[in-house]
Amino acid sequence: MGNIAEDEQFKIPEMLPMLPVRDTVIFPYMILPLFVGRESSIKAVDEALAKDRMIFLATQKAPTDDHPNPEAIYTVGTAAMVMKMLKLPDGRVKILVQGLAKGTIKEYTQQKPLFLVRIQRVIEPPAGEQNLETEALIRSVKEQSEKVLSLKGILSPDVLGVLDQIEEPGRLADLVASNLKLKIEEAQNILETFHPLQRLKKVNEYLSKEVQVSTMQAKIQSQAREEMSKTQREYFLREQLKAIKSELGEIDDKAQEISELREKIKKAKMSPEVEKEANKQLNRLEQMHPESAEATIVRTYMDWLVELPWSVSTVDNLDIKKAKQVLDEDHYDLEKVKERILEYLGVRKLKEKMKGPILCFVGPPGVGKTSLGKSIARALGRKFTRISLGGVRDEAEIRGHRRTYIGSLPGRIIQGVKTAGSNNPVFMLDEIDKVGTDFRGDPSAALLEALDPEQNFAFSDHYLNVPFDLSKVMFITTAN
Numbered sequence: 001m002g003n004i005a006e007d008e009q010f011k012i013p014e015m016l017p018m019l020p021v022r023d024t025v026i027f028p029y030m031i032l033p034l035f036v037g038r039e040s041s042i043k044a045v046d047e048a049l050a051k052d053r054m055i056f057l058a059t060q061k062a063p064t065d066d067h068p069n070p071e072a073i074y075t076v077g078t079a080a081m082v083m084k085m086l087k088l089p090d091g092r093v094k095i096l097v098q099g100l101a102k103g104t105i106k107e108y109t110q111q112k113p114l115f116l117v118r119i120q121r122v123i124e125p126p127a128g129e130q131n132l133e134t135e136a137l138i139r140s141v142k143e144q145s146e147k148v149l150s151l152k153g154i155l156s157p158d159v160l161g162v163l164d165q166i167e168e169p170g171r172l173a174d175l176v177a178s179n180l181k182l183k184i185e186e187a188q189n190i191l192e193t194f195h196p197l198q199r200l201k202k203v204n205e206y207l208s209k210e211v212q213v214s215t216m217q218a219k220i221q222s223q224a225r226e227e228m229s230k231t232q233r234e235y236f237l238r239e240q241l242k243a244i245k246s247e248l249g250e251i252d253d254k255a256q257e258i259s260e261l262r263e264k265i266k267k268a269k270m271s272p273e274v275e276k277e278a279n280k281q282l283n284r285l286e287q288m289h290p291e292s293a294e295a296t297i298v299r300t301y302m303d304w305l306v307e308l309p310w311s312v313s314t315v316d317n318l319d320i321k322k323a324k325q326v327l328d329e330d331h332y333d334l335e336k337v338k339e340r341i342l343e344y345l346g347v348r349k350l351k352e353k354m355k356g357p358i359l360c361f362v363g364p365p366g367v368g369k370t371s372l373g374k375s376i377a378r379a380l381g382r383k384f385t386r387i388s389l390g391g392v393r394d395e396a397e398i399r400g401h402r403r404t405y406i407g408s409l410p411g412r413i414i415q416g417v418k419t420a421g422s423n424n425p426v427f428m429l430d431e432i433d434k435v436g437t438d439f440r441g442d443p444s445a446a447l448l449e450a451l452d453p454e455q456n457f458a459f460s461d462h463y464l465n466v467p468f469d470l471s472k473v474m475f476i477t478t479a480n
Contacts, residue, residue: 012079012101016056017044018108018115022063025187026078027174028099036093038066043114045082045093053082056103056119059188075105076192079119102191127169127196137200138172144207145176151214170196173203180206254290258282261302269311274466278305301403304410304464309423313472314382316424318349323379330375331368337361341376358451360432360477369478370428377426382474385420387412390431395441398450400463410463413450417473424472433479451475 019041021034036042048055058077060068084096102122110116127134142163166172177190177199186206193199265278281298288295323345327338344359361369370386377384392398401408409415416427435444449455450470458467 012103012119012121013052013054014120015109015116015118016054016079017047018056018058018073018077018105018117019044020060020068020073020115021057022060023184025059025178025182025184025191026057026080026097026099027178027191028078028101029171029174030078030099030178031083031096033094033096035088036095037091040112040114042093045085045095047114047116048082049085054100055080055082055097056105056117057097057099058105059184061184063184070105070108070111073105074188074192076122076188077103077105077119078191079103079121102194122194124170124194124196130167134169134197137197137204138167138169141172141176141200141204141207144204144211145179148180148207148210148214151211151218168196169200173199176203176207180210182206257299258286261285261306264306268306268308270305271310271467274305274310277466278302281305297403301463304414304418305466308414308418308464308468309421310468312422313424314422316348317379317381318345320346320349323376326379327372327375330371330378334368334372337372341372345376345380358475358477360479362479364480370430373426373428373476373478376474376476380426380474383420383422383425384428385416385425386428386430387416388430389443390434391436392434392443393436393438393440395443395446396462398443398446400461402462403465408463410461411446413459413470414461414464414468417468417470423469424474426474426476429475429477431479432477 019034019036024032026032036045044055056077057080058073058075060073062068062072065072078099079101080097080099082095082097086094088094102124103119104122105117106120107118108115109118130138145163146160162175163172166175173190173196177187180187180203182190190199190202190206193202261282262279265275265282268278270278281302285295285298285302288298320342324338324342327341331338341359344357361372363369373386374384396411398411398413400411400414410418413427417423417425420427429447432447435447437444450459453471456470456473459470460467
């Protein structure tokens with residue numbers, strides 16, 4: 001295809017239909033396709049095709065403006081030839097244009113239904129004789145262009161041939177600028193610089209910046225490619241190892257862990273709600289990489305869920321005579337205290353599901369409050385666990401921390417139940433009168449849910465985030 005712009009005898013009319021262009025600046029000698037969708041723009045193309053196929057292309061300042069007025073369009077643009085035109089099914093038009101020469105809009109003679117403009121062709125000043133500075137500038141632009149194309153992986157012998165053939169500074173500046181991904185303002189600034197050497201210097205500055213950006217981009221892509229290759233290599237090796245172990249009859253560690261956890265969930269005999277959550281988290285764990293941080297958090301959570309005594313209970317021994325014998329063996333005197341404990345156990349024997357009072361032992365340190373709790377557990381045949389509340393000021397000590405925090409754990413009540421290994425231990429809360437309060441919450445308010453018989457059948461720990469039944473736990477408190 002011949003280059004129309006090189007035909008010196010080609011005359012550009014003074015009056016031309018004008019097409020406002022979005023997102024790109026058209027330079028002379030540039031050949032590119034344009035999609036035309038606006039009604040006024042399609043009429044401008046039709047006008048050009050009806051006459052000499054020539055049209056003036058000017059870039060609009062705001063690409064999002066669908067109806068630009070003359071003030072929203074740059075005055076310097078390029079006269080171009082419409083080489084081909086194709087009508088698309090959606091009503092738009094695709095045209096192939098070639099820039100011919102720069103021009104300046106002197107007057108808008110018509111704005112509706114299409115733009116008609118009077119232009120003045122820009123006659124560029126001569127570049128002058130090529131001296132050492134000009135030759136060095138041309139060579140620098142060519143070398144940097146080759147470097148950018150090489151970094152982007154699009155360098156070809158054809159492109160090198162075109163660059164080597166151009167010795168004219170203005171033509172070289174336009175060619176390079178039209179292929180750089182410049183901002184509209186930057187590209188327009190180059191287009192409006194009429195002196196060839198000044199224009200080439202600006203292009204050289206933008207090229208230097210582009211070389212630095214392209215070098216950094218290539219470095220980042222190389223690092224990402226290496227990391228991806230490493231990850232893919234590890235994945236394939238793991239898959240191969242899994243296949244080898246399968247052939248040898250060995251079970252994969254992860255699959256074995258998932259299988260064991262699934263079996264533990266069944267044995268735990270959780271409530272349907274808790275079991276649903278446990279299986280959901282197990283399915284998440286199955287999809288995760290075994291060494292990821294999230295997998296460690298989910299694995300710890302699953303360990304807590306399956307190790308809690310959801311359905312493990314000890315059988316109560318409500319023999320009042322034996323209870324009296326145990327109390328007498330462990331403690332001398334304290335007749336009134338023993339009598340009150342036996343009364344409590346007697347009522348419990350008569351009414352098994354008693355939402356009863358909570359025993360509170362008050363006395364100075366060393367009189368045997370804690371050991372009385374152990375005796376009650378021994379007499380009933382229950383497990384015994386205790387926590388000290390002295391100095392506790394954080395509500396999370398009772399309710400636990402949410403799993404979003406690093407190193408989060410359930411509260412001390414759930415920890416105590418797990419330690420006991422049954423869901424109906426004798427649970428002693430020592431020094432309940434020493435509980436404090438500060439900006440982290442009120443632990444005594446959190447204790448209310450655990451101790452209140454109307455609420456503790458569905459105690460909600462922040463870490464577990466599922467209800468746990470504390471209604472079978474026998475709480476005993478002590479105070480000074």
